[in-house]
Amino acid sequence: MNARQKPDAADAPLVWERPEPAPRPAPGPLSRDGIVRAAIALADAEGLASVSLRKVGASLGAGPMRLYGYMSTKEELLELMVDAVYGEMAAAGPLRGGWRDVLRAMAHRTRRAAHQHRWLTDLLGGRPHLGPNALAHLEASLAALSDSPGFGDIDAALLAAGTVNAYVLGALQSEASELRAEHASGMDQAAWQRSTGPYIERMIATGRFPTLARVVRDATHPPPDVVFDRGLDCVLDGIAARLTR
Structure with missing residues (x-):
């Protein structure tokens, strides 16, 4: 590789293991954590679409080029x-109880976090998140399962945890879609049901x-x-039921 070539992305260290730049006293100190907190505040206030390295930098009194020393892309910032x-979520304390208790608690923690940070649902799913806190979350769920009777096979633990996660993500996406519909139409669910009620009644009257x-x-x-709990x-x-088979 000559001096003009960039290292392959697959060979570059992930952001979790990449050291931060040396501190600079002027025009103001930055840190990766401070940048992330500013981005979260921006997303909470204005939505995920508003998050850019330029806007986050501006909120910290820094140009976007300074932020590139702490992360290479917007995708890394989102991660x-x-x-x-x-x-x-982990700050809520350790998870205790049997596998049902742990998975239920983790599902509710995820839902509360998604309600506090409405943008989170759009970033869940897809490839696993590999940050240290996300790995600790996954470790806790798998540990609760693998220590329980019937989950000696790690594939069984992965399947159970993945099934619960899929349910939680689907429920959150449904709730988020309802909120987007309310914002787009200016009607909450009750108002929407009143507006569509006569049509539904006519369709039901057909007997079909x-x-x-x-x-x-x-x-x-x-x-x-x-609905979520049920x-x-x-x-x-x-x-x-699958464990009893």
Whole structure:
């Protein structure tokens, strides 16, 4: 490799293991953690689309080029933001109890974090997050499972943890979609249901949708917190039933 060539991205150290630049007293001290906290504050206030190295730098009184010493891309900044939120989740304290208790607690911690940081849902999923706090979160869930009877096979523990995570992510995406719909239409769910109610009644009156008629007539439509808990119970009950086979 000559002096003009850049190292291959696959060979470059990940941001988690990359040392920070030497401190500079002027125009103001920076740190990777301080940059991440500023980015989180910006995303909380204005949404994820507002996060850029330029805007984050401006909030810290620094140009974007100074930030490139702490992270190479915006994607690295987003990864650091996600890991910082995993750290906030861990700050709630150690997880105790059996595997059901631990997985339930982790599901609720993730949901609370996503409600506090509305942008988080868009960054969950996909490839595993590899920051130290995210790895600690995964370690805790797998440890709770692998120490329980029936999960001696690590593949079984991975499947159970992944199933719970998939449920949580799907529930969060559904809740986020509802919020986006409210913002776009200016109507909350109750107002939207009132506006579409006459149409639904006409469609049910055709007799083509008898099961949906039962939904309208008999379903209780509990609040989101109850829906989330009931769905989580279904997932955990399914895992427990699988252990008895």
